[in-house]
């Protein structure tokens with residue numbers, strides 16, 4: 001569905017694009033055509049005006065000469081005495097001089113029959129003298145008394161000439177005609193080689209002046225039979241064949257578009273500007289090719305097409321880039337979502353794991369506490385025999401002292417009574433002390449570490465073990481420094497560990513001859529070390545790696561928890577518990593704890 005919508009949208013955009021493209025083409029080409037055509041018209045109108053002025057001024061030079069000459073006595077005299085060779089010779093020279101001064105082609109004098117009696121070219125072979133020009137319209141006009149103007153090819157020279165004639169009057173009678181001929185090639189000279197073509201046509205549309213030589217003596221319209229006959233009679237173009245230039249369009253309108261079929265693959269188009277001249281006898285015309293405009297239009301067409309293509313390509317590129325970017329963003333979002341989902345999954349799994357772990361840790365802690373308690377109770381169990389012995393002895397002593405006291409009271413031996421009572425008090429105090437030590441040992445620790453001195457802990461443990469040592473006939477020596485050694489520990493737990501170690505030592509020496517336990521407290525490299533050394537069985541080499549494993553025991557009634565729990569507790573205090581065999585006999589257990597220096601120095605001071 002989305003693809004279909006996209007396709008129709010793309011089609012619509014393409015159509016809109018094409019519409020814009022053609023609209024731009026039409027508007028801009030139309031504007032360029034209008035503008036360029038107008039410009040061409042303005043420029044060529046100026047050229048036409050200049051060309052017309054140029055012809056006008058050139059012709060103007062000559063138009064008055066015949067009239068001036070007709071008044072001169074030498075001319076009249078020549079006509080009056082046309083058989084006077086001296087007079088004619090004089091006239092010939094005069095005409096030659098005038099001809100040279102005004103720059104005319106020929107200047108000559110006709111008698112009233114139209115025969116040349118004097119001429120500027122009198123010395124030349126092709127002189128007009130003796131030639132009769134009565135057939136020329138310029139003679140016919142002048143002999144009628146009017147000034148004549150005429151264009152024709154010279155019948156003698158064959159050159160194009162423009163003839164100005166004027167009647168020579170004497171005593172109210174026209175006695176001859178004076179003629180000056182102007183060379184028309186002079187008019188073309190300055191206008192050749194220009195972009196535009198200049199041409200002058202006669203009433204029959206025959207070109208007789210042109211910047212394009214090839215168009216000379218050609219007609220712009222096909223000549224009718226009548227026109228051909230007239231031309232033959234006046235011999236304007238002598239015997240020349242007048243061909244037709246295949247040019248179509250409205251020839252008589254100014255600013256018309258003419259088409260020249262010059263038999264090439266494309267016809268040539270001209271902008272034609274026209275101006276009537278010489279009393280409508282001539283048409284001066286400028287033909288400006290419009291090919292440059294067509295080339296400009298072609299260039300504009302190419303430019304616009306190129307521009308639209310470039311814009312279209314750029315748009316496509318931008319669109320593609322956008323699509324790619326969108327795809328990239330989409331892919332990024334997808335992978336991010338995937339990652340987030342994975343992270344969420346992992347987090348929830350981790351949370352479950354953490355919760356599980358917390359539960360396990362809590363269970364472990366409570367188990368540990370239970371185990372410690374069990375281990376303590378086990379130690380207490382071991383101690384119970386000696387403790388009960390330790391309590392029974394004072395009890396029986398108390399009973400004896402009490403019985404004796406009663407007897408002493410009967411005999412009024414009050415001193416003895418007092419003595420016995422004080423002994424009873426002393427014994428009860430001792431029993432209370434034992435009971436308090438047991439109570440303290442049995443109580444649960446809160447596990448909180450604090451700075452404590454080690455000596456009191458060792459002494460308390462010793463105190464607790466005293467009855468058992470006594471019962472086992474075991475000697476205990478202590479090497480404690482007088483200076484207090486401080487460590488960070490939990491005192492109850494530490495005491496329990498020392499008791500445990502002493503208890504194990506005692507048990508290992510059950511069958512020894514010499515039962516001696518040593519407790520040493522030393523400092524080595526800022527580490528406080530409590531060493532418990534015995535002279536017992538020592539540790540089997542095979543057992544050493546497993547000693548601190550939970551439930552490892554070699555005793556029939558042992559739990560195998562004492563050492564493993566002790567090691568864990570010491571580790572929590574940032575210390576270590578190690579075991580080894582002594583060199584002589586027996587085992588050595590060592591509690592190592594970092595010394596608390598602050599308190600040491602405070603103590604020292």
Ligand code: ADP
Nearest residue numbers: 504505508538553554555558559560562563587
């Ligand atoms: P239990 O005393 O319940 O066996 P312990 O963890 O305290 O548990 O001791 C583990 C084992 O380590 C003992 O069974 C014993 O084999 C050995 N052991 C402990 N202390 C000594 C010692 N001082 N001399 C020799 N062996 C010892």
